[in-house]
Amino acid sequence: MKREMVLNVNGEEHDVEIEPNRLLLEALREDVGLTGTKEGCSIGVCGACSVIVDGRLVSACLTLAAACEGKKIETIEGLARDGELHPLQRAFVQFGGFQCGICTPGQIMAAKALLDHNPNPTTDQVKEWMSANLCRCTGYYKILESVMAVVEGKVDEGRRDEAVRQARIQSLYQSDTYKSNASD
């Protein structure tokens, strides 16, 4: 039996009429019309459907929409404010933390949930937390670099980074190395 309810998504109330077994993922994509949240595995493994509900990161493919009634749902569409991208979004663009982009909303929401909770995670903490968000395109290095750039406050220093990169292009070998473990 369909039931009317109100879902609070990104600070806006949406009236929806849905079955009690409707998944949050379906409700967001089809009833609310926000398709930024993606579906990759449908079983809570890939993280493409990551959204934040009352401050907690959840897989929308495993969450019932009805269970989110009265709660605050945050999706990728709510991150930019007044046309201004969230620092994580800027970082992913600036540091190239995406390719096909299908995992990107989930990656950014997962990173946001982490940074909301702990603004200064170590690289290992980021790796562990983000390991529930699969990406088949990037090899993760630039995703990690993007998140760490926010942690380390480097996002607005884009131009300097760009200059360093440009200098590197001049050399024969253009290298991109991320040493996450300084002891190695």
Next chain:
Amino acid sequence: MSTIGENASRVDGPAKVTGAAQYTGDLEFPGLVHVKALRSVHPHARLVSVDARAAEALPGVAAVLTRADLSPQNSHFGPVVKDQPIVAVDRVRYAGEVVAAVAAEEPDVAEEALDLIQVEYEPLEPVLDPIEAMSPGAPVLHESRVQSESRLDKGHYRYEDRGNVLTSYSVGRGDVDEGFVASDLVFEDTYTTPKIQHGHLEPHVVAASWDATGKLTVHSATQNPSSIRVQLAELFELPQSMVRVVVPYVGGGYGGKVHLRLEPLAAALARKARRPVQWKLTREEVFLTGHCHAAVVRIKTGVKRDGTILARQVEAVYDTGAYALTGPSTSRNGGEVSGGPYRIPHQRLTSYCVYTNTPPTGPYRGFGVPQVCWAYEAQMDDMARRLEMDPLEMRLRNLVHDGDVFVTGDTLEAVGLEDCLRAAAEAVEWRGGAEQAPRAAGPLVRGKGVAVMIKTTMTPSHSSAGLRLNADGSATLLSGSVDIGQGVQTTLAQMVSEVLGIPRERVSVTLPDTDVTPFDQSTSSSRTVFSMGNAAVAAARQVADQLLEIGAGELEADPADLELRDGHVQVAGVPERRLAFGDLFRARFGGAVGSLFGNAGFQSRGGVDPATGKGKASAFFFLSACAAEVEVDTETGKVRVVRLVTAVDAGKAINPRQCHLQNQGSMLMSLGSSLFEEMVFDNGQPINCTFLSYLPPSMQDHPETFTSLLVEHPHPDGPFGAKGMGEAALGPVEPAIGNAVANALGGSRLKDLPLRPERVVEVVRGGATDWGRSLQGLP
């Protein structure tokens, strides 16, 4: 300032980080119905009856498609041979094959209807192993070989009439038998690689509809809209102009979305339902729709005591699954380079494309090459160890160089392979000699390995592009190349902006819509920067020539003395004598109206003669190297990759950051297939088709040091010297990791991928190793 070589920010960045970027599954269509498929439970069976009457009668069902709806002459499709039915006709040939499909108002209604379809099967004996499939007496999957017209390389396959071998390829030089006799040592080994899955996070998805004029529109997450348009037109007997294929952003492909997959069924069902249909696969179904060819590679190599390779014979068997798809070209592609990037005077290289009762395969990043690279690079290290040589030195002694004639007859150009190999080895602090890492006392041992790869690109192939320069000096490039994540809109904009002398932000690049964008063979084979890049540059040059001509008239100068810069045409070196593009439009058209057009095609020429295997195999060659350091736990068998470095010759990196992303993605993908990825079957039933049981690498699997290096040996035929590079880093990773493991284990060799812990433990206990076994020479 030149934009070539600049890490230009991706034009699709803002859309992709805000969730605004639209993928096929995000599109809405009025009146849409949802598709679900009924799949065979048998790997091989005769289809006795299919009764869909009860399903059709279920409220909410718009249409059911079964074999009864197919006309005999338009029931099968395929890029090389038309062997794959839209829905099963007389037989099912793999567990998971589509037998019928339902379109209904809601997905769960469609599911419910599937349960009402009555199917009677008469099970047949399946053949699941490609070697068994080749033997006489094996059940035969396909009797006919109806060739498709849709490919430029149509005439380049050698068809086999016997049993399950669809095609074969062979090439050679010298006399291998004499070469083996003249060798001091001869090695013979067999290596295998399993079925692995692309794992694109976006499952295959398509929407199809027919309008009142009889035009078919397909929105699809496909890698080659132009080619599938040709095939759909053929299948539905329509002029190509009555088929429109639109491709929004695609959520990863890696080969898994090349050629027709869901489109024929969706189009047939939409026609029957008279409604737009959408078909989104579940993750399980993705595993049943395409994967990488498993291979068995037998390789025999003769060497001199000084490490010179004299002779090599390879037989590579590719398991194409139940349907051919690109099996004939994948296996040929692997066969061509199965001798490796080495100067070997005597070679005989053969590959086979073989049917089995397993899900269909298709292109997978590397296109048949990683399978043979795994073999020849593993054997290389075993030979070096037996000869007590440094494996790096042994490779350097035999590598191909500029100007060498490859076994296919191609003259190699712009070969930066030695630089790649040296750079990668240096990055892991290669020590020389056999032992690369100190032997530890505890259970943890370390080792290092290197590997190199050579690969061809699809040749011949065609790309066309159209350029429109607007009166405000902005430009639109009409390109049918797909954004599968590589950033094609950005790199093409960089190239066009370079030719026209306008900022790259002023160049917009279309995504494919075959009503508007001209033909492009395929977004695969890492061919886009090379082929579409060349077409785009040529189209832009046509527009540039028109600008120079108008400018010459207005500035009263010789066009040869003019240049395009910052949206102006100016006398070179005299910035005062210049005119904005807008002024040129006013001069030509009398106002800020009109367009300047450029239209150009680029066609790579060549192909190989199926009789000799020779010709021009490739418009350019991919060259790459990998070096790895691993830590092996000899008690648990767990392998940890500590350092992973690849070096790829990009010719010229148009956007180095995007090149690094291609490398890094390739590296982690093949780290997964090196260590744990494998599709597992039980009596022909695939049993690990979810991301729980088949888990791609995560951020936790990241090596501590993860390095992508680019080497640039400009290619004379590439735009600005660029070659394709998107899959180059993948091939050498598996053997480099395998060699590092063997190095850590004192030479004990695992010949089968993946390097699962129990296999490692078995080798550690002295089970399954026979490294460096020589057939002649040393005892």
